[in-house]
Amino acid sequence: MSEQNTTPAAQMQAPDADALTHEAERVERQTAIKNAPVVIDARGVGKRYEMHRHRSMLLQDTAKIAFSKVEKNYFWALRDVNFQIRKGESVALIGPNGAGKSTLLSLIAKTVCPTEGKIDVRGRVSALLELGAGFHPYFTGRENIFINGIVMGLTRAQIEARMPEIIAFSELEPFIDEPIQNYSSGMLARLGFSVAASVDPEILIVDEALSVGDAAFQEKSFQKIQEFKQQGCTILFVTHSLDLVTKFCDRALLIAQGQVLESGPSEEICESYKVRMEAGTLQGARSPHETVLMPFWKRAVAMGVLAAGLGVVVATGIHFVLGNTAGMEKPAAAKRFEQGQKASP
Template sequence: MSSDDIAIRVSNLSKCYHIYDRPQDRLKQSIIPRLQRLVGRQPKNYFREFWALKDVSFEVKKGETVGIIGRNGSGKSTLLQIICGTLTPTSGTVETRGRVAALLELGSGFNPEFTGRENVYMNGAVLGLSKEEIDARFDDIAAFADIGEFIDQPVKVYSSGMYVRLAFAVAISVEPQILIVDEALSVGDAKFQAKCMDRIKKLKESGTSILFVSHDVSSVRTLCDNAIWLDKGCIRRYGDVFALTAHYMEYLFGDELKQTFKANEHQTDLSQNEVYVCREIHTENEEQPVNHWGTHKGIILEAGIYDAQGKKKNIFVNRERMQVRIHFRLPPRCNRKTLSVAFSFKDLKGTDLIVSTTWDDKQLGIECEGDTIEVIFELENCLNTGKYMLVAAIEDRAAPTIQYYEYIEGAQYFTTLFEHKYFGVFVPKVTHKVINKGSK
């Protein structure tokens, strides 16, 4: 790939912190090793090393949006701070090409004693804008932040939501070539989050390169082209956002399952290999699941979508009646009262569109006789013209954290077609009424 096509290049990046067990150890470290070197002795360290990042390398193309996911403490924020230049790496290099705007920790870069207006001018200057350029953009910044008269109050009196509103408004006002967004947006209200996501999408369409950190897998799948999974400071995976986030979700649930079964070892005869099953399958083959895992993989005997006459189909037109059928074998020694059968329809980016389980509303357990059972969900097709996938799952709802006996993402791929063109994802039945209110 040509260097001209690269917006961000990270090469062998590492960051090490010194951890001191006692305050006096920090003082000892500043004095004793120097004295030991002076007398020709091997210096002793009074700290432990913690590597927040270790040998991280990747590239972001111009106009590409890359998501960064991982558990708390995996090194995500450290990586972004080094890319932004607010933190120095222990080793390795970072190259950025173009103006960088970043929204990192809450209120980073704000002087709490300054008013919002003063902080806009200060941050704009830091980002390379002249006073005249900030003057021209100030009204748009204030309108996007939508904090009213608080724009002339010290930011130390702002709520967390006001901080984020103003910080994001300033960051996007500079028309950056590279935008870096950390979890800060999660503190805003739903309306502001939607407005921010819409603006980020427009920046993406205009060719801005974006690094986006979020714990919300749906947002990462919707917004990003590729993703990086950080784990304990190292890149565990890097590639297509859908496949990567699928494996990340497997990892999260699989880890919880291992803990659950470890605590209840006497109640199960599962081998360790059965506890966490992960199979990597290419999404191009639409006859295979993109994601298939669980503690009892194989108990789902068949899962598919049928018409009202019981015929399995891959194409459904208009508001045709549909049946989702899941035929499965009961897991050994399971509690039928807390067993749940679930399905969802997702788009091909993995976003849940319709979800239903036997545990909804009445919390219906599977208490019928027999060890082989079929559950049928009936609904009317309301998905607009497009391609979708079926997810089938067998769950245990005994604990607040759902235990997945088996989870198949992509049990069937299907298409829906509407005769007329409609906007939006769903096409529900909506009644229309026109009322003559008279003349004025």
């Protein structure tokens, strides 16, 4: 802005008037949001993942249980998260990689259940992170629009009505009846976005995944998101582009190590994020893991099972290999051999 307005005249008038209306719009928006109902309410939310989770069930585990002190290792991707988002707000989630942003989005989209706490989401959520969810390579673009749309909550009739609009938006008209296994990745992204945008959501989740497609299509999809914002749709934005955050979002949440560190107007938070990043004080993932010790009874049972198994093996070995075979039934061949010897003079 400052570079453009180097002539004194322009500096005096045009930007002022522009800034004023802009400021007025902003204030109006702020008050509207302040009075709007809360649509996302997170209270003490935590999500814990089990580390080292590919455990098998049978013998391997018995030995593991008997001899290891640790039963489970947990990693808290999010812990003690509290925030509220009101209807119509655009909120950015920013933070370093591994901070827990995507986990938070999955919790809001309800694909993942929180380990503790409660998260209330009111309204139809459409996530642009689910670009192409349920796409099947064998089916044509048109068939995939159907499946994808239905999965995302539209009815068959609604999709039929919106079909021309979806195809037009994707600009894939000539290929729409081709199986999508022949599509390029850019074409797939276009198709996915076009369906996702036709769902008219109440809460829209936009992930980094959006930044696919060429510049023209990116511009077009951004316009579409802006349209949603103007229609009063609540928007959650995850991006590493701070410019986009300050330009587009009313508010930002700074997330690191599974916690919301700061929440406030997007300019302030972005500034603080930059400062913290430069100072190197932000870390992504939470390092302390929670460890659950193996309870004594489990170890005792496992030891017992192992001992019993070992006992059986050893006993059978002694019985057959080293043991006294006098009392045992002799094999039929041996009997026949002995009889044959007796019979012959």
